Amino acid sequence: MNSGTRSLVGGGVRVAVLALLWGSTFLWTELALRGLSPLQVTLARCTLGALVLVVAGCATGRRLPRGRTVWRHIVIAAFFCNALPFALFSLGQQTVGSGLAGVLNATTPLLSLTLGLVLGTERGPRPVRLAGLLLGFAGTAVIFAPWQDNGPVGWGALAIVAAAASYAVAFTYMGRTLVGRGIPTLSLSAAQLTAATGLVAFALPAGGLEAPELGTTTLIAVVILGVFTTGITFHLTYRVIAEEGATNAAVVGYLLPVVSVLLGALVLNEDIGPRVAIGMVVVLAGVGMTRRQGERHDERTAPAASRTAAGEPRADDGAVENAAANVPLERAR
Secondary structure, X not given: OOHHHHHHHHHHHHHHHHHHHHHOXXXXXXXXXXXXXXXXXXXXXXXXXXXXXXXXXXXXXXXXXXXXXXXXXXXXXXXXXXXXXXXXXXXXXXOOOHHHHHXXXXXXXXXXXXXXXXXOOOOOOOHHHHHHHHHHHHHHXXXXXXXXXXXXXXXXXXXXXXXXHHHHHHHHHHHHHOOOOOOOHHHHHHHHHHHHHHHHHHXXXXXXXOOOOOOHHHHHHHHHHHHHHHHXXXXXXXXXXXXXXXXXXXXXXXXXXXXXXXXXXHHOOOOOHHHHHXXXXXXXXXXXXXXXXXXXHXXXXXXXXXXXXXXXXXOOOHHHHHHHOOOOOXXXX
16 A cells, blocks of 8 residues: 555544534433533533643643733634534434434534625625525524425524534634644644633532433543544544545534434434435535635645644644644534
8 A cells, every 4th residue: 555545544434433523413412411511511521621632732842822912812712612602502402312412513614605795705605505504594494494394493492503603703713813824733722721611610609500410321422522522523524624624624513413414323223314414515515615716716725735844733824724624623513
């Protein structure tokens, strides 16, 4: 096997692992909610994720960013990219299954494009992208089925869509204020999850002081949720972007709902039904259409040499900024 083939196989394995980790977030959240409140789940995953990244930063000589202005941006990003959406997902999954939660999360790129159109940062989008935007929202309407009394419309589903909207706001803000400032991505992600931990801890009295029921399943779910699908996934995301480009990272976003639905069906015996399955396919088709122009740009602007001599993904790499608008960083999730 030559080096090119090994690189291709290695890249595919990283993308597959990343998709599995991200897509399983909703499964582990649902299991963790069996013993913890939504805010307790949010605090646990932020704390463990921050701990993993801070330790990794110390081990590799990466320090947390300094400066009042940088930290102000980090706190705002932590609120919209971590604290708020994590809490909304946990709240929403009290009434919404893990598979459907993953499907609704796939609306993030659609909301990012909508936000770009509103703010004027998305200029002259091609007709195919606008058609994809309309198609994606049509698929979301099919999933919600407001014309049916038994549709999944409710505060839980709305909370998850609000979480996806929060991601869209966060990625736009991060692209404008944090990306390309010469700060190592590991330092930024560690600082962001640390700030998110403080924000959630501050809100804990509002609904997280009840005694938890820490069974074996709950503990395992919380550890995996915090260490793997929050902390490690954050770092792995940037490795994929740096080494394979933003196009491969964007592919992960298309795989998330598929993984969440399959895990929900296999592990939790969830049945999403044919209407939701059709809606999921329509949403993913719409998302794919909205990314066509961006992916061609990524392929031109994401060379393999997007790493510094120290091995850290370049903070000013255009691929990082492009992917920030296309892929939910939970993952960062």
